[in-house]
Each structure stands twice: as structure tokens, then as C-alpha cells.
Amino acid sequence: MLPSSPDAPLRGLPARPADHAACRAAIRTGSRSFYAASWLLPRAVRRDAYGLYAFCRLSDDAVDGAGARADAVPRLRARLAAAYAGRPADAPADRVLAEIVTRHAIPQALPAALLEGLAWDAAGRRHPDLSSLVAYAARVAGSVGAMMTLVMGERSAEALARACDLGIAMQLTNVARDVGEDARAGRLYLPESWLREAGLDPDAFLARPEPSPALAAVVARLLDDADLLYARAESGIAMLPPACRPAVRAAGLIYAEIGRDLLRGGLDPVTRRARVPGARKVRLLAHAVVTPSARRADRPVLPEAAFLVAAVAATPLAPAATRPAWWNFGGQVVRVLDLIETLRERERLGGPAPS
Numbered sequence: 001m002l003p004s005s006p007d008a009p010l011r012g013l014p015a016r017p018a019d020h021a022a023c024r025a026a027i028r029t030g031s032r033s034f035y036a037a038s039w040l041l042p043r044a045v046r047r048d049a050y051g052l053y054a055f056c057r058l059s060d061d062a063v064d065g066a067g068a069r070a071d072a073v074p075r076l077r078a079r080l081a082a083a084y085a086g087r088p089a090d091a092p093a094d095r096v097l098a099e100i101v102t103r104h105a106i107p108q109a110l111p112a113a114l115l116e117g118l119a120w121d122a123a124g125r126r127h128p129d130l131s132s133l134v135a136y137a138a139r140v141a142g143s144v145g146a147m148m149t150l151v152m153g154e155r156s157a158e159a160l161a162r163a164c165d166l167g168i169a170m171q172l173t174n175v176a177r178d179v180g181e182d183a184r185a186g187r188l189y190l191p192e193s194w195l196r197e198a199g200l201d202p203d204a205f206l207a208r209p210e211p212s213p214a215l216a217a218v219v220a221r222l223l224d225d226a227d228l229l230y231a232r233a234e235s236g237i238a239m240l241p242p243a244c245r246p247a248v249r250a251a252g253l254i255y256a257e258i259g260r261d262l263l264r265g266g267l268d269p270v271t272r273r274a275r276v277p278g279a280r281k282v283r284l285l286a287h288a289v290v291t292p293s294a295r296r297a298d299r300p301v302l303p304e305a306a307f308l309v310a311a312v313a314a315t316p317l318a319p320a321a322t323r324p325a326w327w328n329f330g331g332q333v334v335r336v337l338d339l340i341e342t343l344r345e346r347e348r349l350g351g352p353a354p355s
Contacts, residue, residue: 015099019092020047023054026093037254040247040288048104048151051096056114056144058093063118073119080115084108104150109311113143124186126202129193130225131304136189137171138164138305146308152244155317160309161301162236166248168305169229170255176222177258180270183209194218209270216267223259230256232299250288254281 027038027050038046062072069075079089084101088094100106117139127133145167146160154160175182175189182189183206192202198214205215230252237245254276261274276284301309 015051015092015095019095020050022092023047023050023096026050026054026057037247037251037285037288040250040285042243045152045244048096048100049148051093051100052144052147052151054093055097055111058091059115059118063122068122070122073115073122076115076118077112080108080111100151104153105315105317106147106150107311107315110143110147110308113139113308117143121187126188127191130191133172133175133189133191134168134302135304137168137175138302138308141167141171141174142305143167143308146312148248149240150312152240154240155312156239157301157309157313158298159236159239160312161299161305162233162239164302164305164308165229165236166233166252168302169226169233169252172222172226172229173255173258176219176226176262177269177274179215179219180209181273183270190218190222194221211266211268211270215270219262219267219269223262226259227256235299246285246288249291250285253284253288257284 024047038049041049059076062068062076079091079094080097082088083094083098086098086102088098097111101108101111117136120136120139125136127136142164145163145165149155149160149163179190186206188202188206190202195202195205195218198218200212200214200218233252234249237248240248257276257280258274261276262269265272265274
């Protein structure tokens with residue numbers, strides 16, 4: 001029966017198993033690091049994580065991928081509004097997203113922040129200082145960390161603040177890794193004031209990106225700031241359900257390792273791309289399982305991410321909503337050890353990751 005009120009949203013068709021499979025395929029091909037860490041999550045959380053990632057991936061591709069359109073961001077905003085109205089577009093990621101945001105009471109301001117960051121990308125926005133870069137990272141990555149925290153069943157301001165720290169740290173690592181690739185695409189994310197302090201002209205570097213001791217100093221400085229945020233984020237992991245902690249810790253360890261590889265490579269992000277080999281990921285996954293959580297240490301939310309935490313505070317769970325029943329943690333550890341052994345064997349043989 002249709003709603004009697006013309007203003008009431010028409011509920012779209014529910015997500016199908018094929019929709020969830022398509023979302024899983026998106027993360028499997030789009031981010032090996034995220035996909036590896038996701039296997040430490042409980043099954044239900046992992047499925048919703050794939051759904052969130054799929055919408056984020058298609059949004060990024062629409063703005064920055066092959067065949068990107070000038071009106072990509074307005075079209076994405078319309079799709080997001082339709083998903084929140086219960087009328088998702090006829091696409092797997094949209095149908096799954098509509099279910100996820102309802103089930104976990106994810107305020108629209110969070111995915112809207114992601115789209116705002118992508119709009120900054122489309123406009124070629126550059127960053128005069130670190131605060132500007134952090135504001136960008138809060139939108140394209142801190143928002144994702146906050147949404148994942150809600151999917152895991154945690155809504156406290158402290159946990160959300162630390163999730164934003166982790167997402168921003170990861171994005172700063174990405175910026176450091178992709179300096180050369182971005183410059184060749186006509187983009188510059190490094191704080192321009194830092195470049196000038198190091199004796200580099202931003203426009204000249206963008207026109208002709210080359211490795212140099214001055215650039216290495218800027219990249220090292222950015223990695224230092226990322227490391228501070230990785231450390232801040234660690235205490236928030238203790239606030240998550242026990243079965244979710246290894247996956248979040250693994251994601252942080254794998255991304256931080258990208259920075260370590262940059263250091264080993266002489267801090268040259270122009271002629272080489274830092275990476276974490278599969279065998280190293282296996283060791284980090286194992287470390288994530290056995291590492292105890294850091295003590296909780298309340299710290300203020302970064303000013304650039306405060307609007308994300310405030311949006312969640314203004315969007316409480318419905319009274320009928322309940323926190324998911326998590327897997328037995330001991331059983332999860334056994335499963336993770338089996339997964340690590342499988343990953344080791346497939347890495348040795350060159351086979352695909354588990355599906």
C-alpha cells in the first residue's frame with residue numbers, strides 16, 4: 001500500500017544478495033588494504049562496511065575516474081538525497097546504502113561531507129596550510145571513519161573523535177604517498193606554506209614534479225603529523241566492540257606502514273609508489289589480533305572534524321534499535337588465524353585474496 005501522505009517517502013526495493021555481492025567486489029578491486037583489514041570484522045559489520053565503501057568508491061570514480069562528468073557532484077548529491085528519502089537509485093550501492101543509513105541512524109551530514117570533499121577535488125582546490133588539508137581529510141576520510149564507527153554500534157563522541165583521527169591520518173598518508181601521481185594529474189595537496197618554507201615554489205613543483213631533499217622534508221613532516229593522529233586514534237579502538245577492534249587496528253597499521261615504506265624509499269613519492277607487500281600485511285593482521293588496546297585517553301575532537309561528531313549527537317538511535325550481537329571473540333581469533341594462514345599460502349602461490 002502506498003503512503004497516504006504525498007510527502008511521505010516511497011520505500012525503494014530492499015537490497016538483494018546480488019547488491020551486497022557487487023559492493024564486496026567493489027572493495028576487493030578498489031582497495032586491497034581495506035579489503036584485507038575488513039576480513040577481521042564480524043560478518044554483518046563486514047557486509048555493511050562493503051556497502052559504505054561501494055558508495056564512497058563510486059562517488060570518487062564519478063568525480064575523478066574515467067569519463068567523469070562536470071555535474072558529477074550534483075548528481076551524487078541527488079542520489080544521496082534519494083537514498084535517504086527511501087527511493088534509492090536503481091544501483092546496488094544505492095540500495096545497500098539506503099538500508100545501512102536507516103539501520104544505523106547515520107546522519108546525512110556524514111556522506112554529504114564526503115561529497116563536499118570530492119567537490120573540492122573537482123574544483124582543483126589547493127591547501128594553503130595544514131588546517132586546510134585536515135579539513136579536506138575530515139571530509140573524504142574522517143566522515144568514513146565516523147560512519148564505520150556507527151555501523152559497529154558505537155556512537156559516543158570520544159569514539160567518533162578518534163575514528164575521525166584515524167581517517168584523517170590515513171588520508172594524510174595517502175597524500176604523502178601520491179604526491180607524484182597527483183602532481184602529474186595537475187593536483188597538489190601538500191600544504192603550500194610548507195613547500196615555500198622548504199624553498200619549493202608550489203606552481204613550479206606542480207609543473208615539474210621532481211624528488212628533492214626539500215620535498216623529502218615536507219613529506220616527512222606530513223608523515224609525522226599522521227603518526228600523531230594514528231597514536232591518538234588508538235585509544236578509541238578500546239571503545240569499539242571487542243570483535244571489531246582487530247580490523248580497525250589492522251587498517252591503521254597497514255596504512256601507517258605505507259609511511260614506513262616511504263621512509264625506507266628515501267621519502268621519494270615522485271618516482272616510486274610506496275606499498276605494503278602481501279606478506280607484510282599478513283604480519284600486520286596477526287599483530288592487530290594480539291595487540292592489547294591502548295588505555296582510553298580523552299582528547300578534544302579536531303576542530304576540522306567537530307561538525308561530524310556534532311551531526312551524530314543530533315541524530316540518536318530510534319528507541320527500537322539495538323546494538324548487534326557480536327561474535328564470540330575467542331572464536332573470531334581462531335577464524336582470523338585460519339585467514340592469516342590462507343593469506344600466507346595464497347601470497348606464496350600468487351593467488352587471489354579470499355572471497
